[in-house]
Amino acid sequence: EVQVVESGGGLVQPGGSLRLSCVASGFTFNNYWMSWVRQAPGKGLEWVATIKDDGSQRAYVDSVKGRFTISRDNAKNSLYLQMNSLRAEDTAVYYCARAGLPMARDYWGQGTLVTVSS
Amino acid sequence: QSALTQPPSASGSPGQSVTISCTGTSSDVGGYNYVSWYQQHPGNAPKLIIYEVSKRPSGVPDRFSGSKSDNTASLTVSGLQAEDEADYYCSSYAGSNSLVFGGGTKLTVL
Numbered sequence: 217e218v219q220v221v222e223s224g225g226g227l228v229q230p231g232g233s234l235r236l237s238c239v240a241s242g243f244t245f246n247n248y249w250m251s252w253v254r255q256a257p258g259k260g261l262e263w264v265a266t267i268k269d270d271g272s273q274r275a276y277v278d279s280v281k282g283r284f285t286i287s288r289d290n291a292k293n294s295l296y297l298q299m300n301s302l303r304a305e306d307t308a309v310y311y312c313a314r315a316g317l318p319m320a321r322d323y324w325g326q327g328t329l330v331t332v333s334s
Numbered sequence: 335q336s337a338l339t340q341p342p343s344a345s346g347s348p349g350q351s352v353t354i355s356c357t358g359t360s361s362d363v364g365g366y367n368y369v370s371w372y373q374q375h376p377g378n379a380p381k382l383i384i385y386e387v388s389k390r391p392s393g394v395p396d397r398f399s400g401s402k403s404d405n406t407a408s409l410t411v412s413g414l415q416a417e418d419e420a421d422y423y424c425s426s427y428a429g430s431n432s433l434v435f436g437g438g439t440k441l442t443v444l
Contacts, residue, residue: 261423263433275431278335311379319368319427320385
């Protein structure tokens with residue numbers, strides 16, 4: 217069974233940092249591109265970042281460029297999101313999602329909540 | 335990277351059909367046949383129901399169908415059922431390995 221499980225969310229002050237993790241199982245992790253997608257409370261989905269299967273290409277939404285870094289460790293079947301200089305508007309549930317179909321995210325985790333507040 | 339435009343709400347009675355639109359630009363929806371649709375029930379993660387404009391993943395009922403014309407994509411739900419009540423989001427490839435989502439449409443089954 218394909219599963220992705222996020223962790224690492226929590227309460228952080230503005231300007232602080234947080235590292236999210238996503239552990240994958242049930243599929244050959246290093247064959248798939250992976251993404252982070254977030255959802256602010258009561259709001260819609262927003263694509264955050266994507267990384268190629270071998271980690272050689274990365275893409276980010278403009279609002280997080282220079283602050284967030286997506287990475288992966290294929291030996292550990294793990295995806296990461298390092299978030300620095302956090303702002304109140306980064307408050308959201310962050311989902312890890314597999315890009316298993318052309319430009320579509322076919323498996324999602326249950327998400328981890330990040331709250332940026334003083 | 336502007337969000338795609340969806341109507342905030344849509345509704346229909348059981349058994350009826352409802353169509354949700356998703357409008358973008360020639361840089362996203364109009365430029366690629368990579369429109370996806372997701373269904374999200376309250377408190378749950380999104381679920382992929384349509385990819386590449388009109389294809390259904392395994393296990394998704396054929397009551398769900400997708401299409402595209404120029405810069406506007408559409409999701410049609412036929413034979414509405416109570417369990418179809420959910421939020422629906424469109425998404426499109428926007429070049430350079432980026433994605434853009436719509437603002438979401440809340441579907442109510444009357």
